[in-house]
Ligand SMILES: Nc1ncnc2c1ncn2[C@@H]1O[C@H](COP(=O)(O)OP(=O)(O)O)[C@@H](O)[C@H]1O
């Protein structure tokens with residue numbers, strides 16, 4: 080049963096008008112995860128009127144379950160739930176043309192235009208004001224850290240970067256990340272930065288405010304407001320820039336290794352850690368092997384390397400059988416150069432603790448060996464090296480080594496002293512990347528495939 084709060088009584092009309100329009104608009108959005116499958120209908124999970132449509136601007140917050148046929152071979156699925164902010168206007172000014180969803184032809188809203196309201200500063204400012212004043216509207220709970228103030232009247236602009244979610248910057252002071260595909264439960268994108276803030280870890284912008292929805296007995300995390308690192312460049316841009324100039328990036332890579340270790344150390348203090356013994360390591364190896372099997376089915380180019388890749392996982396299984404144990408803790412989960420921001424003064428921060436969005440929430444919140452993040456970063460230096468022609472392998476090698484040294488300086492353990500574990504995790508990441516690139520950027524497929532070729536060699540040691 081949907082939670083519906085629409086004092087103006089226009090919900091039914093709005094949803095009926097939106098249905099045909101969203102069927103074509105949604106699949107065109109970068110953040111829509113169900114691309115390639117038809118949208119067959121919608122069920123509202125929650126509908127909240129933020130501004131009635133009788134004025135110049137109407138504004139609705141929607142959580143909508145989107146029905147699609149299951150992917151081939153996949154079990155039936157109730158459909159993903161998406162967060163939308165829908166604006167209603169008489170006509171769209173030209174500056175809002177990219178936000179157009181469509182024109183309503185029937186019912187009380189006939190003649191109006193509906194659009195993605197995040198493109199429009201005024202509705203985005205309504206969200207900030209609600210966070211500032213800790214508003215409660217229907218099931219929407221706008222929360223703010225009582226120790227942090229939000230100045231009234233900051234001007235909003237939507238970020239235009241290609242993203243899995245949508246972000247709005249207010250002044251140059253805050254950035255609000257509005258999650259698009261949402262699931263009930265604790266979201267690590269809020270949970271981990273809050274835990275790190277409690278630990279006083281300066282490597283992650285501390286959440287200032289956040290938005291929850293309570294729907295029946297379930298709670299959804301919908302958005303997180305953080306301080307905006309003004310003038311920041313991300314690690315991917317910086318690495319490519321230095322590489323293009325023929326400059327090495329080892330000093331920055333070392334700083335990134337130190338920053339990663341600081342975050343890991345703080346997370347290990349803030350949240351439970353566990354020892355992975357034989358049974359847990361076997362389960363971990365089984366998970367990696369299953370992902371490989373699925374990846375080979377999805378991307379047949381992996382087939383020749385499958386036996387070599389399996390050997391990487393088997394080697395880890397053998398160590399586990401011999402009694403080796405590792406500590407697992409909460410980690411970033413999808414760390415790469417694009418998730419690292421360097422402020423103009425040279426400080427590195429890590430962002431986007433959502434984990435790999437395609438994996439279930441429970442899996443993303445499980446403690447993991449910290450090498451998982453390290454492997455992600457090592458893969459990223461390799462990716463950057465492929466932007467040069469021929470690929471700058473020596474550059475990547477120097478970055479990878481410097482990153483591990485920086486990590487060891489803070490954490491007290493060098494990831495290179497655990498080559499079997501590192502190889503297994505780097506392999507798992509490269510396999511993930513092969514599937515990701517095949518789906519999203521087929522031109523990039525050769526990058527992870529070249530790593531797969533290297534990691535599959537029988538005498539391969541995961542040497543950065
Ligand atoms: N605190 C911040 N300060 C400055 N820019 C940020 C901040 N957080 C995120 N960004 C920018 O927003 C982009 C998207 O953020 P991210 O959390 O990675 O979203 P998504 O999960 O949608 O990819 C980042 O690549 C970065 O450029």
Ligand SMILES: O=P(O)(O)O[C@H]1O[C@H](CO)[C@@H](O[C@H]2O[C@H](CO)[C@@H](O)[C@H](O)[C@H]2O)[C@H](O)[C@H]1O
Pocket residue numbers: 242243315413415416417431435455458459460462463512515
């Ligand atoms: O940033 P997201 O959370 O959306 O992560 C996804 O997209 C990334 C690409 O944007 C992808 O990262 C891969 O490409 C990067 C270069 O563009 C490279 O630095 C990474 O090492 C590589 O994994 C990421 O895997 C995917 O989850």
